[in-house]
Amino acid sequence: MARREKHTSLRSRMIIALLVLTTLLLLLSGTLVHLLTEVWWFETVGFSSIFWTILIGKSLIWLGTFVLFALFLWWNLRLAIGTTPTDVEQLLLRHRSLRYRSFSFLEGRDLNTYVQSFSKYIGLVVIIFISLIAAGASVGNWETILKYLHASDFGNADPVYQQDIGFYIFQLPFYESLRNCFFALLVCALMISVPVYILKGSIYPGRSWKNLVSGQTKTHLSILLAAIVLLIAISFWLERYDLLYSQEGVVFGAGYTDVHARLLSLWIMSLGALALAALFIVSVWQNSTALPIYGIGLYLVALVIFRGVYPWFQQQFIVEPNELAKEKPYIANNIELTKQAYGLDTVQRLQYPAKTQLNQQVLQENQGTIDNIRLWDYRPLLSTYRQLQEIRLYYKFTGVDIDRYTLNGNYQQVMLSPRELSYEQVPQRARTWVNQRLKYTHGYGLGSDPVNWAHYQAIAMR
Known part of the structure; x- marks a missing residue:
């Protein structure tokens, strides 16, 4: 009897596995047909190596991004769950005093264990969802990554930073994509950690804003915020190179205001972001969260002054009164690089003497x-x-x-x-x-x- 039940159970599992496999094949049939057609097509025209390079590159990018997001977000979730919780009973009393009645179903339970289990399972679902979205979005950068891995020099440098033109074609887009990826990763980690801390009572709005968080919660969130601000500093540093694509001046590319005002403001904002990141780290050893909050306010004021007011003042009162003289070197740069781009810098000029008499001999020649x-x-x-x-x-x-x-x-x-x-x-x-x-x-x-x-x-x- 037991053997028969075992045989029936095995047969049921095989049927379920077969149904799951059939469903997956049906769902992926369109993709598989398209993939097979592409393989045949590239093989026919003799470019199968290109097809496999792109396919393998996309697959590795998808897998790497998924693993990176999943592991980092899971580590942050575990870190948030594992920190010492506040008294959940006191938390419920606070919520009840604010007329939150939805916590009555928790009475009589091990509340800390319940909160940890709830956070872990819900967080796992959210992490998988976010990782899938991030992995799918990262595949669009396959060409940027492959160009970075196979970069080459152009042999010509830009007139502002003296960087080879190849840097702007191969390296800079990759660095910007990498920055965007890590910025999204850190923001997602913050979005996952903060709700867990709120649910556990480690962050409670009823406290003073100077003591909103403390202990291990403060350490964790301060490090995440410091990393985000560090990426902002890197963003301002990379944005210096984007000035070569500026359309603010009389010609396309860096102009007088870009080089003498916006470039300086980007350096200041980048260094200011580094200082702000340091304040978040220092606040870990402080009893109050006021230091980074004051730093954020000061940084926003500096952002308005150096990114808005200062370039405007430079353009209105220094450039426009004598625009031709100020912009002349940058117009020359634009003309020279345009010649290089179209291959006109190597044109040879030959003089052909004009003939003023037309006769039969000229027609024959x-x-x-x-x-x-x-x-x-x-x-x-x-x-x-x-x-x-x-x-x-x-x-x-x-x-x-x-x-x-x-x-x-x-x-x-x-x-x-x-x-x-x-x-x-x-x-x-x-x-x-x-x-x-x-x-x-x-x-x-x-x-x-x-x-x-x-x-x-x-x-x-x-």
């Missing part, structure tokens, strides 16, 4: 130029293409371009227009999966004419 004098106007030519070569309703000429080719050994300027496919004009009965994805994928043919030909037979379809 420049026959190549004469043969490429454009006679056609693109508008009537486009109409001609449409009338003569839109053989089917689903063919369409959208525009005429000019290009140059070597034809029969001669360099020839031509006007050309590709014959595209208009999907809207394909008959409904022909819009099958095969036709839309394998057959009617692009246009067919190219109309082209030398620019100096004028004959009804000149149109050539290739």
Whole structure:
């Protein structure tokens, strides 16, 4: 009898496992089909290594972020739960005095154990949820991370910080993404820890604001807040490089006010944030929380002055009265870097003496130029293409371009227009999966004419 019950139990577990596996396969079937199709496609065009590099990179980023958030948040939750609680009975009395009647169901229980268990299980669910969201969001940074890991120098430096241009393409976006990740991590840790401390009574609004928290609770929260403020200091330090993308001046990029006012204000705010972080650490050994609170107030005042008032004053009373002289070096930087970006800094200038006399000999010497004098106007030519070569309703000429080719050994300027496919004009009965994805994928043919030909037979379809 026992053997039969054991066999039935094993069979039930196998059925449940099979149902779970089938459900997972059904839920993931669309993703698996898409993944398999992508693998085949990349292998067909010879870029399978790129596909696997991106896929493995995304997977490692997702896994690393999930583990980081889950472990750090769980450690903070355990730390908050494990600190010495205040008297929960006294906490309930305080709440009742404030007419909170929802705690009556806790009477007669081990309240500390109940609060710890409740915080642990609810916190675990919240941690998993937050970790999944963070991991999914971090996957979007796969290109930033891979570019950082395979960074290279451009060989040109910016005129303000003398950093290689590659730093702004490869390193800076990675540092900013890393900062955002850790900032979100610390804020989430704070959001998980504070409710636990409130539930345990370690943070009670009825106390004086100078003694709102104390003991191990104060140490934990002070360290988290110090780390957040430290990241704010790093943010201001990184923002210095973003001044090169400033649009506040007369030209795109760093201007006079950016270099002489905003840059200084960013240094001051970064150093001020470091000092504020130090105040949070020092407050761990103080009996009062007033020190960091005063520091926050002072820092906000400095933020308004140095990030708002000072740059405005510099722009209004120093730059604008003599704007051309102040901005001239930065306009020159903008022009020089624009030339470098478009490869115009290596252009060689050659002088060609002009000939003022036109005769038969000059025409013969420049026959190549004469043969490429454009006679056609693109508008009537486009109409001609449409009338003569839109053989089917689903063919369409959208525009005429000019290009140059070597034809029969001669360099020839031509006007050309590709014959595209208009999907809207394909008959409904022909819009099958095969036709839309394998057959009617692009246009067919190219109309082209030398620019100096004028004959009804000149149109050539290739």
